[in-house]
Amino acid sequence: MPKEDCILVVDDEVVIRELMSDILTDEGFTVFSAPNGRKALEMIRETNKFVVLFTDIMMPEMDGIELIREARKVAPSLVPIVMTGYATLETARAAVKEGAYDYVLKPFNLSEIKMAVSNALERSRLSNENARLLEITELFNISESIASIRSEEKLLEFVLGAALEKVQATRGSLMLVSADGRTLELATCTGLPENLLRTKVDLESSISGWVAKQVQPLLVQDIRTNPTVDKMSWQLTENSFVSVPLERKASPIDETNIMESAIPRVIAVLNVTEKRDGTTFTERDLKILSIVANHAAAALENVRLLRDVEDAQREMVFTLGEIVETRSRETGYHVKRVAEYSKVLALKCGLSLADAEVLRMASPLHDVGKVGIPDAILNKPGKLTPEEFEIIKTHSQMGYDMLKVSKGRILQAAAIIAQQHHEKFEGSGYPLGLKGKDIHIFGRIVCVADVFDALGVKRVYKEAWELDRILDLFKQERGKHFDPEIVDVFFDSIEDILQIRTAFPEPLED
Ligand SMILES: [Fe+2]
Ligand SMILES: [Fe+2]
Incomplete structure (x- = not known):
């Protein structure tokens, strides 16, 4: 039993205070005493060194039950024990219900007091230990949440x-x-x-x-x-x-x-x-x-740190996108529009805002593999020979190979998009011939966005299509070239899509 624990004895009778002090001091405790509840409460407020509180019930100014109630607010770990005569035994039992841990009967029996103190200290130790454990667990939970x-x-x-x-x-x-x-x-x-x-x-x-x-x-x-x-x-x-x-x-x-x-x-x-x-x-x-x-x-x-890494990635994606544009003589407006269409479609498909945002940032790299295609083929006016078309087709796998090594979210998404944006829903696309939902949702979305945009603009090898003609093609290719659900979402979002098209128009030719 640790003997440095402080005990507070509260009784309006000085004889009782002295007797209890003697008994407990003999046992090696440090004992303080107070003549009434008010004084005792002051002492508890001043210091939280008390472990056990012995208190009489009937006292002037503040009785024992009120003292216990107030003391527990200030020092929740304090263990209160009431001292009572036979006449007030019922009140003492009531005090136990009010939060007293135990009661001892007057006149005092030495072994009973020793037993009460020993139980009270054990109780205090256990409740302190529990409180500490609970605290550590709670703090652990908080730190886990914080980290996530x-x-x-x-x-x-x-x-x-x-x-x-x-x-x-x-x-x-x-x-x-x-x-x-x-x-x-x-x-x-x-x-x-x-x-x-x-x-x-x-x-x-x-x-x-x-x-x-x-x-x-x-x-x-x-x-x-x-x-x-x-x-x-x-x-x-x-x-x-x-x-x-x-x-x-x-x-x-x-x-x-x-x-x-x-x-x-x-x-x-x-x-x-x-x-x-x-x-x-x-x-x-x-x-x-x-x-x-x-x-x-x-x-x-x-x-x-993560934000910095993502900023760096974003910057890199942007720079790469610019290189692709210059190389393939496609305007930056095409990739910008594709990015915005893709985000709209992603959100309407039920993807989270975070995923839709990743898709928006990654989609400008869909043709990054074109940097590996010879200029003569990439910018050839008019129709390509079958052999030349086979070379053009390698850009999707090439793009994937360029980006796949990256661990970042955006570049990983960009790798998938580069590889799968020419896959067709019915399975006749390239490079892998993937079918249906085996094509990543990012690939299926960018496929719709990319074809819609590419058809609407003039290229060295073709004229721009009228909007109605493009929309007809989407209806025809629903479930064939394109994921039917995404085509439906596309038609549902047509107003937003057209708004984006107007917001980022092709620059006038010089
Ligand atoms: Fe492409
Ligand atoms: Fe494109």
Whole structure:
């Protein structure tokens, strides 16, 4: 039994207080005593070192039952035991229902008290252990969720929500540190006016700024007595709050880079205030918020890294698309329109917005393989010989081979599209002769978008077709060249499609 546990004895009779103190001190405990509930509650509020509370029931000012009720709000892990005579045994049993753990009868029996204390300590240890386990499990769940979020905005909202929930607070914010490390921007908030979103504050004159600059968490129980930040207290309506930095993991670059001072260590600051029960924040809250902030910082860095990779991919796709255009003398407007048609069709086919967006970004590369086709064939005016057509056909497999090595979402999609945009639904297309739904949905969609657009424009080898003639062809080829469902979706979306066609017209010939 750990002997450093503190016990609080509350009784209006001094004899009882002294007797209990003697017994428990002999057992090696540190004992404090109070003559009534009010005084006892003050002592509990002042320090949370008490593990067991022995209390009388009938006392002036505040009785034992009320004391237990109030004490449990302040110190939920405190184990209360009531001391009672036979006359008030029923009240004592009622107290147990109210949250007392046990009762001991006066006059005291030494072994009974020892037993009660020993049980109470065991109970306290178990409930502490349970609480810790529960906390670890919950924090684990939070960190798992945090790690699975791909969008920065959603991530920040989730982190703030989880933080408020974990420490039972009602108001809070997440401030992002600007790239130059000089200002903080309110990225998301709860319980604050919406119009504050995106507002910026200076690092020098704000509490969050102090936290970001010092790279240190801040737990304030009463701002009026806190010399660190009391000058900035006009920013708050609450007296107690916690601010924790979201710290970037130190990278080896930091040590060698002369730009080190320009890269802020702290990428964001998490602020919470206003406890639901009106109490002040504790060291435990600070610990929990620091754990949440750690996970959030790592996740935020990952999300940004992923975004950078995707930006780089997007740029590469764009550059490649431009090369193809120049090479095949097709205008950039063709690939732009195909991209937009594809997105419209994808959404109408029921694909997610994210997939539709990937398709939009990847579809401009459908003819990337044409960079490998000799100029004389690619830009030959008039009809191609069968041999020349066979060479042209190699562009789809060539495009796939060029792109397939990439691991990125967009380029992987582009590889599939490059390979399958000349497959036909009935199985007579190239290069693989795939049939029906064996052709990837991206391939089936781009096939419709590409043919629709190509027929409508003039090329060195053909005139532009009238719209009616194109639409007739789509009706004829429904289920043959094209996926019948996508043709239906195409006709359903014809207004959007034509709008795109008008929005990106072919430039006039010079
Ligand atoms: Fe093609
Ligand atoms: Fe095309």
